[in-house]
Amino acid sequence: MAASAAAAIGSPLKCGLISSQGFSGSTRSFQWRKNEKRNVRKGCRGVITAKIDLRPPPYSLDALEPHMSRETFEYHWGKHHRAYVDNLNKQIVGTELDTKTLEDIILLTYNKGDLLPPFNNAAQVWNHDFFWESMKPGGGGKPSGELLELINRDFGSFEGFVNEFKAAAATQFGSGWAWLVYKANRLDVGNAVNPRPSDEDKKLVVVKSPNAVNPLVWDYSPLLTIDVWEHAYYLDFQNRRPDYISTFMEKLVSWDAVNFRLEAAKARAAEREEEEERKKTEYEDNQADLDAREMYLESSDADDSEAD
């Protein structure tokens, strides 16, 4: 997918499908890799059709052995993740969701909790992309720098965080996910039901979610996830979910990815604050103008009445 949009325009005889590069424009992108406009392609006659693609993990399918087997990847990525992509595309083709970004499809079909049919597939596509990128060969260990400072601040210690994350993952009844997120949400976001309403903003929290739900729908910024659907660990660990979770923490977590996402999350939060400040100032300026005009009108009335 190295071809650029410019190349596509420059050679009109090329009738192939080329995806255009560039940031999606949405600040809600927590992808570790540069976020291509993944779902907008110019077809043969320049007709734009949406097609969510199946992204491979950023490593080979056997790269996480022996902690997560190649066989697991062949099914988890090759069958489950692929099916979510294929089924989503079938569901959205020809609908108004067709040209939207994956994140927008998720938020629209979440529908304040009254899930529309494409939600499960859309969210699971996103969740699995995010999951592969949350791991790396030779992963595990401890974070450092500002990330570690924040963890110490918000969880007491790294061990405190690990325990809380493991507990969330172990006690997600049924299928679902456990997350480390950066919480800096606005209370008035229409689509959000805040699972941690009493917590202050701009802190790290651990949350868990059922089935396909992810923290985007609560307007949180995900930093790390573990898939605790049984298909994620059954071939390697059978019923032993706690062993799988421990292995994930000790051998697989990509703290690089978490760091990158944290920076993006903080930048987004700062942007929003600025935006809100700007709007507030604008509003106040407008109000001041209105007040000034009223004062002018009042004083001119007074003059007239006096002249009379």
Next chain:
Amino acid sequence: MPSITSDKKMVNAELSEASEAKSSIVPGINPSFQEQVSYGSPNLITRKTLKTTAPLGFRGLQTFSLPDLPYDYGDLEPAISSEIMQLHHQKHHQAYITNYNKALEQLDSAIAKGDASTVVKLQGAIKFNGGGHVNHSIFWKNLAPVREGGGEPPKASLGSAIDSHFGSLEALVQKMNAEGAALQGSGWVWLAVDKEFKRLVVETTANQDPLVTKGPSLVPLLGIDVWEHAYYLQYKNVRPDYLKNIWKVINWKYASEVYDKALD
């Protein structure tokens, strides 16, 4: 809505799952009782209450233990592999029982102390683990080796009820397979009889919710576990193949007995 408060004891039970914890017994107070499953009774699990001479308000706590399978782990092959049956029974069902017992213990103590918020907090664990125990106890009886009638179509009253309500057994099987395949995440698909309206229904429940959560007059005749642990080692992601094959070992005799008793 996610809950982020985790019950540490519950977590420890999960974390020590690998060490095959036996059912817990409240020390020095009551012996454990074999949990009774009555065929065809509307309350599918009957519990004997323990009479004690303990102080006023103390009820005595029954604990549950893993029921034996009425067949060997390998007897349902090739429809369901021996490996799956053993893990499913000895690990998954046992874990639900272990955690259910622990939750009941904690519930008992919270009630005795008048700790209402703990009582409420425990409801999730009770529903999940208790439901898991209820559902799997039914499930083992829903299956039978071929040589003992597994897969033989229903006759008599249940057989004709199926024909008149669904058109045919094939139609019922198709409907249950479709609903089972479409179920998102984990759960069960049920054939049930509604005692009040005296008719058959097909229902699904999420996670380990027992069928009664869908209607108080529903009596489960057959439940098919569509959690991934029920089929993954053998069928991997192809849940529809598991659903197609499980009918070869479905115990319609048991379902008929339950049906007849329910409409008595």
